[in-house]
Amino acid sequence: MKHLMRPTLRVLLLAACAAAAAACGGDEDPKPVEQGDPCEPNGHIHREPTGDWCHCNKGYLAAEDGLACVPDPDYVPSEGFDFGDNGEHACWHVTNGPFVTVNATAARHPRVDDFHTYYTVKLLPENGQYVGTFSYKAFTTGNFVVYLSSPDVPVTLTETAVSTTVPQAGAQATGGSCDALKHMVGYELTDRVQYTLQLGPTSLPELNMVIEHVE
CATH class of the missing domain: 2.60.120.380 (Jelly Rolls)
Structure with a gap:
């Protein structure tokens, strides 16, 4: 009888562990975290196979890591559009x-x-x-x-x-x-x-x- 009870005890122990894990959410996949746009509010992200990069608004440029838009210290607002040689x-x-x-x-x-x-x-x-x-x-x-x-x-x-x-x-x-x-x-x-x-x-x-x- 001693040998016959061991598998039964093992099964009960495994069942108890599984129930505890389920109660704690251990078997649930973690919920995906939504990715925001690191380039906002002064640009928007481009997600491409070659890598993500920021398309920044006028007056801003991409930071060193390419994933933020920071003020362009050299930006000078233009006065009108330059058409060059006019065609x-x-x-x-x-x-x-x-x-x-x-x-x-x-x-x-x-x-x-x-x-x-x-x-x-x-x-x-x-x-x-x-x-x-x-x-x-x-x-x-x-x-x-x-x-x-x-x-x-x-x-x-x-x-x-x-x-x-x-x-x-x-x-x-x-x-x-x-x-x-x-x-x-x-x-x-x-x-x-x-x-x-x-x-x-x-x-x-x-x-x-x-x-x-x-x-």
Whole structure:
């Protein structure tokens, strides 16, 4: 009888331990801790396979560890947007290329971020007018200009990851270096950031465009 009771006692002991652990929550998985945005309130986080980094607002820069936005001691507020040569260099590409035709589609957003390229952009019909949505990734931080063949085409630029509209820094007619590009829209963009560019709605089914970084 002595040998027959030992397994029974062992089973009772294990059951008691399991009950105690369950009562204390020992078998429960820890609740996941929600990750906040360490870059707020002066920026927002970009979580990418290559590593997280802060996209900081104007007047701020990333801290040494890249995961906080701190005041930029060298920041000087600009007075107006600098359009550089007012389209002279962009007009050079009208004649010399390279030339690329891109068709707007409903399935995806075609890229329009080739360097120094004269684009012929074909838009999609929508509600009696034409629109097109495209993808643009900045290759540096600074002033960028969208040069268009018509001033009558609405331009909307959105930071793709956070669906936030990027405000236009300025808009005006080109300097008259060519007839193919007549309008300029300026933006302050950030290196490595993916943007979504929407053109239209407009009555024009097709237009020409160059996007340049103003150095």
